[in-house]
Amino acid sequence: SSELTQDPAVSVALGQTVRITCQGDSLRSYYASWYQQKPGQAPVLVIYGKNNRPSGIPDRFSGSSSGNTASLTITGAQAEDEADYYCNSRDSSGNHGVFGGGTKLTVL
Amino acid sequence: EVQLVESGGGLVQPGGSLRLSCAASGFTFSSYEMNWVRQAPGKGLEWVSYISSSGSTIYYADSVKGRFTISRDNAKNSLYLQMNSLRAEDTAVYYCASSADYYGSVLFDYWGQGTLVTVSS
Numbered sequence: 001s002s003e004l005t006q007d008p009a010v011s012v013a014l015g016q017t018v019r020i021t022c023q024g025d026s027l028r029s030y031y032a033s034w035y036q037q038k039p040g041q042a043p044v045l046v047i048y049g050k051n052n053r054p055s056g057i058p059d060r061f062s063g064s065s066s067g068n069t070a071s072l073t074i075t076g077a078q079a080e081d082e083a084d085y086y087c088n089s090r091d092s093s094g095n096h097g098v099f100g101g102g103t104k105l106t107v108l
Numbered sequence: 109e110v111q112l113v114e115s116g117g118g119l120v121q122p123g124g125s126l127r128l129s130c131a132a133s134g135f136t137f138s139s140y141e142m143n144w145v146r147q148a149p150g151k152g153l154e155w156v157s158y159i160s161s162s163g164s165t166i167y168y169a170d171s172v173k174g175r176f177t178i179s180r181d182n183a184k185n186s187l188y189l190q191m192n193s194l195r196a197e198d199t200a201v202y203y204c205a206s207s208a209d210y211y212g213s214v215l216f217d218y219w220g221q222g223t224l225v226t227v228s229s
Contacts, residue, residue: 031213035153042203042222043145043153048215086153090214095158095165097143097207097214102152 003088004032011106012077020072020103022087030094032070034063035086035104043086047072074105075102082107110134110218112204117223124194130187130204130220138182141207143216144189146200146225154200158190158207172198177199194227201225 004024012018022032031050035043045054047063060075070089076079084102091098116128144156157178158167162194166178177190187204201222207214 013218028214031210033213033215035216037153043205043216044219045215045217045229048217049210049213052210054217084152088153088155088214088216090212096169097155097158097216099145099153099155 003098004089006085006087006100006103008101009104009106011108012074013108014079015076017073017075018077018105020085020105022070022072022089022100024089024095024100025068026089026092026098027065027068027070030090032063032065032087032089034061034070034072035088036081038077038082038083041059044065046085062068077105077107079093080090081105111211112206112220114204114220114223117202117225119199119228120194121227122195122227122228123188125192126194126225126227128189128191128202128204132185132187132204132206133207135218137185137228141209142178142180142187143205143207144176144178144187144200145203145205145216145219146205147222148197148200151200156202159187191225194225194228199225199227226229 034047037043051063066106157159175193203222206218
């Protein structure tokens with residue numbers, strides 16, 4: 001079982017704001033990173049650290065954290081944001097990464 | 109442009125072996141930490157193994173420890189995963205991914221397109 005817990009599915013109306021959460025004890029010590037994966041494609045890093053976006057990631061994606069919960073927020077969701085989203089952080093040993101179970105985002 | 113291209117996947121019988129390769133280009137491979145991450149059909153991502161930039165530090169997920177071996181050849185800009193004693197539950201798309209440390213946290217910044225490994229009789 002994953003040390004990081006995500007809701008399996010979330011939906012959002014087009015243009016609205018959605019928050020995807022990730023819970024785990026390791027998040028009290030380490031930042032989460034977030035990945036977007038569309039069907040048949042490799043994951044893409046969208047958020048890392050406190051709230052950092054790699055080059056090319058739209059600014060509607062943002063990250064935050066509080067206690068044992070990290071969040072990915074999409075402000076003004078677009079149809080192309082429909083995808084699976086995974087969080088990742090170091091595991092309890094601190095030696096390597098562990099992924100959350102993933103959240104399927106549907107844009108209505 | 110950063111490119112990671114996996115190869116070596118295919119159909120193998122339970123108990124068999126397979127060697128995956130990942131060819132890197134567009135960045136200084138020898139400076140990057142590398143990983144294998146897999147995804148079973150219809151399932152989530154699972155980290156499999158890590159190797160430091162020099163190859164001196166290696167980690168494995170418990171699910172593959174003792175059966176899989178990660179290695180790299182910095183002169184050839186290549187990452188490898190030797191998989192032995194394969195099981196049906198190893199069936200997955202295997203991605204190679206570079207990782208970096210950010211204030212003690214980990215992030216996977218570049219990913220290949222993956223190679224499918226199917227373990228079946």
